[in-house]
Amino acid sequence: MISIKNVSKWYGNFQVLTDCTTEVKKGDVVVVCGPSGSGKSTLIKCVNALEPFQKGDIVVDGTSIADPSTNLPKIRSRVGMVFQHFELFPHLTITRNLALAQEKVLGRSKDEAMTKGLALLERVGLKDHAHKFPGQLSGGQQQRVAIARALAMDPIVMLFDEPTSALDPEMVNEVLDVMVELAQEGMTMMCVTHEMGFARKVAHRVIFMDKGHIVEDCAKEEFFGDL
Ligand code: ADP
Ligand code: ADP
Numbered sequence: 681m682i683s684i685k686n687v688s689k690w691y692g693n694f695q696v697l698t699d700c701t702t703e704v705k706k707g708d709v710v711v712v713c714g715p716s717g718s719g720k721s722t723l724i725k726c727v728n729a730l731e732p733f734q735k736g737d738i739v740v741d742g743t744s745i746a747d748p749s750t751n752l753p754k755i756r757s758r759v760g761m762v763f764q765h766f767e768l769f770p771h772l773t774i775t776r777n778l779a780l781a782q783e784k785v786l787g788r789s790k791d792e793a794m795t796k797g798l799a800l801l802e803r804v805g806l807k808d809h810a811h812k813f814p815g816q817l818s819g820g821q822q823q824r825v826a827i828a829r830a831l832a833m834d835p836i837v838m839l840f841d842e843p844t845s846a847l848d849p850e851m852v853n854e855v856l857d858v859m860v861e862l863a864q865e866g867m868t869m870m871c872v873t874h875e876m877g878f879a880r881k882v883a884h885r886v887i888f889m890d891k892g893h894i895v896e897d898c899a900k901e902e903f904f905g906d907l
Contacts, residue, residue: 681706681837681868682727687736689722696722697733698892704837704870709863711879711900712872714889720872723889724839727870728759741836757785760830760838764846766822768814768829774801775810778829786833793832800828804858820851827858838862840871880904 682704689697696719704710712720725731727738729745729752737746740755768777778797782788788796801807804824806817814822823843830838840859844852856878863869863882873879879886879900886903888896896903 681708681741682870683737683739684723684727685737685739687723687726687733687738689719689726689731689733689735696892697726700736700892700894702887702894702897704868706868707866708885709867709869709883710871710885710887711883712870712887712889713874713876713879714895718889719892720889721841724761724841724870724872728761728839729755730761753785757781757833758836760833760835762823762826762830762838762840762843764842766814766819766826768822768825770814773811773813774806774817774825777814777825778832781829782832796832797828800831801825803831804828805854818851819847820854823847823851823855824858827855827862831862837868837870840869840873842872842874844873844875 684700684702687697687700688695700723712724714720722731726733727740737744740759743750743755745755772780775794775797778801779790779793782793782796783790798807798810801810804827806821806824809817809821817825844855847855856875859871859878860882883900886898886900887894
Protein backbone atom coordinates (compact mmCIF):
# COMPACT_ATOMS: atom_id res chain seq x y z
CA MET A 681 0.00 0.00 0.00
CA ILE A 682 2.77 2.42 1.03
CA SER A 683 6.39 1.79 0.31
CA ILE A 684 8.92 4.28 1.69
CA LYS A 685 12.28 3.69 0.04
CA ASN A 686 15.49 5.31 1.20
CA VAL A 687 13.90 8.69 1.76
CA SER A 688 16.14 11.57 2.78
CA LYS A 689 15.07 15.14 3.25
CA TRP A 690 16.79 18.38 4.13
CA TYR A 691 15.54 21.76 5.29
CA GLY A 692 18.40 23.85 3.92
CA ASN A 693 21.51 22.30 5.44
CA PHE A 694 19.60 20.51 8.17
CA GLN A 695 18.92 16.86 7.39
CA VAL A 696 15.54 16.01 8.86
CA LEU A 697 15.19 12.49 7.38
CA THR A 698 18.03 10.07 6.68
CA ASP A 699 17.57 7.03 4.47
CA CYS A 700 14.15 6.07 5.81
CA THR A 701 12.77 2.78 4.51
CA THR A 702 9.63 0.95 5.54
CA GLU A 703 6.45 -0.57 4.19
CA VAL A 704 2.84 -0.37 5.21
CA LYS A 705 0.68 -3.18 3.87
CA LYS A 706 -3.05 -3.11 3.36
CA GLY A 707 -4.76 -3.34 6.74
CA ASP A 708 -1.59 -2.57 8.69
CA VAL A 709 -1.78 -0.24 11.65
CA VAL A 710 1.64 1.30 12.16
CA VAL A 711 2.44 3.59 15.07
CA VAL A 712 5.34 6.01 14.61
CA CYS A 713 6.92 7.21 17.82
CA GLY A 714 10.14 8.81 19.00
CA PRO A 715 11.39 12.01 20.59
CA SER A 716 10.09 15.41 19.60
CA GLY A 717 11.95 16.73 16.55
CA SER A 718 12.96 13.26 15.32
CA GLY A 719 11.14 13.70 11.98
CA LYS A 720 7.93 11.72 12.58
CA SER A 721 5.62 14.44 11.40
CA THR A 722 7.81 15.21 8.41
CA LEU A 723 7.89 11.55 7.39
CA ILE A 724 4.13 11.17 7.27
CA LYS A 725 3.72 14.52 5.53
CA CYS A 726 6.03 13.13 2.82
CA VAL A 727 3.66 10.16 2.39
CA ASN A 728 0.87 12.60 1.64
CA ALA A 729 3.17 14.64 -0.64
CA LEU A 730 2.61 17.63 1.63
CA GLU A 731 6.37 17.90 2.07
CA PRO A 732 8.83 17.31 -0.76
CA PHE A 733 11.89 15.09 -0.22
CA GLN A 734 15.16 15.20 -2.09
CA LYS A 735 16.18 11.52 -2.17
CA GLY A 736 14.45 8.17 -2.41
CA ASP A 737 10.84 7.50 -3.29
CA ILE A 738 7.49 6.81 -1.71
CA VAL A 739 5.04 4.64 -3.62
CA VAL A 740 1.40 4.97 -2.59
CA ASP A 741 -0.92 2.34 -4.01
CA GLY A 742 1.41 1.78 -6.94
CA THR A 743 2.01 5.47 -7.70
CA SER A 744 5.45 6.99 -7.21
CA ILE A 745 5.53 10.38 -5.49
CA ALA A 746 9.03 11.12 -6.79
CA ASP A 747 7.95 10.60 -10.40
CA PRO A 748 7.54 14.14 -11.76
CA SER A 749 4.63 13.07 -13.95
CA THR A 750 2.57 11.96 -10.94
CA ASN A 751 -0.56 13.95 -10.18
CA LEU A 752 0.07 14.77 -6.50
CA PRO A 753 -3.40 16.17 -5.74
CA LYS A 754 -4.80 12.84 -6.90
CA ILE A 755 -2.63 10.95 -4.40
CA ARG A 756 -3.58 13.39 -1.64
CA SER A 757 -7.24 12.81 -2.34
CA ARG A 758 -6.79 9.09 -1.61
CA VAL A 759 -4.79 9.58 1.58
CA GLY A 760 -6.76 10.79 4.59
CA MET A 761 -4.85 13.03 6.95
CA VAL A 762 -5.69 14.14 10.49
CA PHE A 763 -3.49 16.76 12.12
CA GLN A 764 -2.79 17.82 15.67
CA HIS A 765 -4.85 20.95 15.13
CA PHE A 766 -8.16 20.09 13.61
CA GLU A 767 -7.95 22.50 10.69
CA LEU A 768 -11.66 22.63 10.09
CA PHE A 769 -12.91 25.70 8.23
CA PRO A 770 -14.12 27.95 11.08
CA HIS A 771 -16.62 29.85 8.95
CA LEU A 772 -18.37 26.73 7.64
CA THR A 773 -20.86 24.53 9.47
CA ILE A 774 -19.85 20.97 10.31
CA THR A 775 -22.05 19.73 7.44
CA ARG A 776 -20.31 22.02 4.93
CA ASN A 777 -16.89 21.10 6.35
CA LEU A 778 -17.72 17.47 5.63
CA ALA A 779 -19.15 18.07 2.16
CA LEU A 780 -16.77 20.61 0.63
CA ALA A 781 -13.88 18.41 -0.50
CA GLN A 782 -16.24 15.64 -1.58
CA GLU A 783 -17.90 18.10 -3.96
CA LYS A 784 -14.79 19.97 -5.13
CA VAL A 785 -12.33 17.11 -5.34
CA LEU A 786 -14.49 14.05 -5.99
CA GLY A 787 -17.24 15.83 -7.90
CA ARG A 788 -20.02 14.44 -5.74
CA SER A 789 -23.37 16.20 -5.80
CA LYS A 790 -24.40 18.32 -2.82
CA ASP A 791 -26.93 15.71 -1.76
CA GLU A 792 -24.55 12.82 -2.10
CA ALA A 793 -21.82 14.65 -0.16
CA MET A 794 -24.22 15.64 2.58
CA THR A 795 -25.65 12.13 2.96
CA LYS A 796 -22.19 10.66 3.20
CA GLY A 797 -21.08 13.37 5.62
CA LEU A 798 -24.06 12.86 7.90
CA ALA A 799 -23.57 9.09 7.97
CA LEU A 800 -19.95 9.59 9.04
CA LEU A 801 -20.95 12.19 11.59
CA GLU A 802 -23.32 9.67 13.11
CA ARG A 803 -20.54 7.12 13.15
CA VAL A 804 -18.29 9.41 15.20
CA GLY A 805 -21.21 10.17 17.52
CA LEU A 806 -21.88 13.75 16.44
CA LYS A 807 -25.06 13.55 14.41
CA ASP A 808 -26.75 16.25 16.50
CA HIS A 809 -24.02 18.79 15.83
CA ALA A 810 -24.32 18.95 12.04
CA HIS A 811 -25.50 22.55 11.91
CA LYS A 812 -22.99 23.96 14.37
CA PHE A 813 -19.75 25.75 13.57
CA PRO A 814 -16.41 24.24 14.63
CA GLY A 815 -15.94 26.88 17.36
CA GLN A 816 -19.07 25.61 19.08
CA LEU A 817 -17.60 22.13 19.55
CA SER A 818 -15.02 20.89 22.02
CA GLY A 819 -11.54 19.99 20.81
CA GLY A 820 -12.33 16.28 20.99
CA GLN A 821 -15.51 16.76 19.00
CA GLN A 822 -13.69 18.85 16.38
CA GLN A 823 -11.07 16.17 16.02
CA ARG A 824 -13.78 13.55 15.48
CA VAL A 825 -15.24 15.78 12.76
CA ALA A 826 -11.79 16.00 11.19
CA ILE A 827 -11.61 12.20 11.15
CA ALA A 828 -15.09 11.98 9.60
CA ARG A 829 -14.09 14.54 6.99
CA ALA A 830 -11.04 12.51 6.01
CA LEU A 831 -13.10 9.30 5.86
CA ALA A 832 -15.68 10.97 3.60
CA MET A 833 -13.08 10.91 0.83
CA ASP A 834 -12.99 7.07 0.91
CA PRO A 835 -9.25 7.06 1.63
CA ILE A 836 -7.15 3.98 1.02
CA VAL A 837 -5.03 4.88 4.04
CA MET A 838 -5.38 7.23 7.01
CA LEU A 839 -2.44 9.23 8.36
CA PHE A 840 -2.61 10.71 11.84
CA ASP A 841 -0.15 13.33 13.09
CA GLU A 842 -0.42 13.48 16.89
CA PRO A 843 -4.20 13.70 16.74
CA THR A 844 -4.63 13.83 20.51
CA SER A 845 -1.65 15.98 21.56
CA ALA A 846 -3.54 19.26 21.47
CA LEU A 847 -6.54 17.94 23.41
CA ASP A 848 -7.45 18.30 27.05
CA PRO A 849 -6.81 14.95 28.75
CA GLU A 850 -10.49 14.17 29.23
CA MET A 851 -11.04 14.33 25.47
CA VAL A 852 -8.21 12.08 24.40
CA ASN A 853 -10.15 8.85 24.75
CA GLU A 854 -13.13 9.89 22.65
CA VAL A 855 -10.73 10.41 19.74
CA LEU A 856 -8.68 7.29 20.43
CA ASP A 857 -11.90 5.25 20.56
CA VAL A 858 -12.75 6.30 17.00
CA MET A 859 -9.21 5.42 15.90
CA VAL A 860 -9.38 2.03 17.61
CA GLU A 861 -12.64 1.28 15.85
CA LEU A 862 -11.14 2.21 12.48
CA ALA A 863 -8.13 0.02 13.14
CA GLN A 864 -10.33 -2.91 14.12
CA GLU A 865 -12.34 -2.48 10.92
CA GLY A 866 -9.16 -3.02 8.93
CA MET A 867 -8.32 0.53 7.86
CA THR A 868 -4.70 0.94 6.82
CA MET A 869 -3.25 3.49 9.23
CA MET A 870 -0.02 5.27 9.96
CA CYS A 871 -0.20 7.14 13.26
CA VAL A 872 2.30 9.47 14.85
CA THR A 873 1.34 9.34 18.50
CA HIS A 874 2.70 9.18 22.02
CA GLU A 875 -0.33 7.14 23.08
CA MET A 876 1.33 3.83 23.83
CA GLY A 877 -1.94 2.40 25.11
CA PHE A 878 -3.33 2.84 21.61
CA ALA A 879 -0.22 1.21 20.15
CA ARG A 880 -0.51 -1.76 22.50
CA LYS A 881 -4.16 -2.20 21.72
CA VAL A 882 -4.28 -2.01 17.92
CA ALA A 883 -0.88 -1.48 16.30
CA HIS A 884 0.59 -4.25 14.23
CA ARG A 885 3.96 -2.54 14.02
CA VAL A 886 5.81 0.20 15.81
CA ILE A 887 8.38 2.42 14.15
CA PHE A 888 10.73 4.33 16.42
CA MET A 889 12.49 7.36 15.00
CA ASP A 890 15.48 9.26 16.33
CA LYS A 891 17.25 12.21 14.70
CA GLY A 892 15.69 11.52 11.31
CA HIS A 893 16.49 7.80 11.28
CA ILE A 894 14.10 4.89 11.57
CA VAL A 895 15.97 3.12 14.37
CA GLU A 896 13.38 0.46 15.07
CA ASP A 897 10.65 -1.06 12.91
CA CYS A 898 9.19 -4.16 14.44
CA ALA A 899 6.09 -6.08 15.43
CA LYS A 900 4.23 -4.60 18.37
CA GLU A 901 4.92 -7.65 20.52
CA GLU A 902 8.63 -7.29 19.92
CA PHE A 903 8.57 -3.54 20.58
CA PHE A 904 6.82 -3.95 23.92
CA GLY A 905 8.85 -7.00 24.85
CA ASP A 906 5.78 -9.25 25.07
CA LEU A 907 7.30 -12.10 23.07
P1 ADP B 1 8.54 15.34 15.12
O1 ADP B 1 7.23 15.16 14.40
O2 ADP B 1 9.26 14.05 15.35
O3 ADP B 1 8.42 16.15 16.37
P2 ADP B 1 9.16 17.05 12.91
O4 ADP B 1 9.09 16.20 11.70
O5 ADP B 1 8.01 17.97 13.19
O6 ADP B 1 9.50 16.14 14.16
O7 ADP B 1 10.46 17.95 12.83
C1 ADP B 1 11.75 17.38 12.70
C2 ADP B 1 12.78 18.48 12.74
O8 ADP B 1 12.66 19.28 11.57
C3 ADP B 1 12.65 19.42 13.91
O9 ADP B 1 13.96 19.72 14.34
C4 ADP B 1 11.97 20.64 13.33
O10 ADP B 1 12.32 21.81 14.01
C5 ADP B 1 12.52 20.64 11.92
N1 ADP B 1 11.57 21.24 10.98
C6 ADP B 1 10.29 20.88 10.80
N2 ADP B 1 9.71 21.63 9.85
C7 ADP B 1 10.67 22.47 9.42
C8 ADP B 1 10.70 23.52 8.44
N3 ADP B 1 9.63 23.82 7.71
N4 ADP B 1 11.87 24.17 8.26
C9 ADP B 1 12.94 23.86 8.98
N5 ADP B 1 12.99 22.91 9.93
C10 ADP B 1 11.87 22.22 10.14
P1 ADP C 1 3.95 19.41 13.78
O1 ADP C 1 4.69 18.55 14.76
O2 ADP C 1 2.46 19.19 13.78
O3 ADP C 1 4.55 19.46 12.42
P2 ADP C 1 5.37 21.76 14.58
O4 ADP C 1 5.03 22.68 15.70
O5 ADP C 1 6.55 20.88 14.64
O6 ADP C 1 4.04 20.90 14.33
O7 ADP C 1 5.46 22.59 13.24
C1 ADP C 1 4.47 23.50 12.85
C2 ADP C 1 4.88 24.09 11.50
O8 ADP C 1 6.13 24.79 11.61
C3 ADP C 1 5.11 23.00 10.44
O9 ADP C 1 4.60 23.45 9.20
C4 ADP C 1 6.60 22.85 10.38
O10 ADP C 1 7.01 22.45 9.08
C5 ADP C 1 7.10 24.24 10.73
N1 ADP C 1 8.37 24.19 11.46
C6 ADP C 1 8.69 23.41 12.51
N2 ADP C 1 9.96 23.61 12.91
C7 ADP C 1 10.45 24.57 12.10
C8 ADP C 1 11.72 25.22 11.99
N3 ADP C 1 12.75 24.91 12.80
N4 ADP C 1 11.88 26.14 11.06
C9 ADP C 1 10.86 26.45 10.22
N5 ADP C 1 9.65 25.88 10.26
C10 ADP C 1 9.45 24.94 11.19
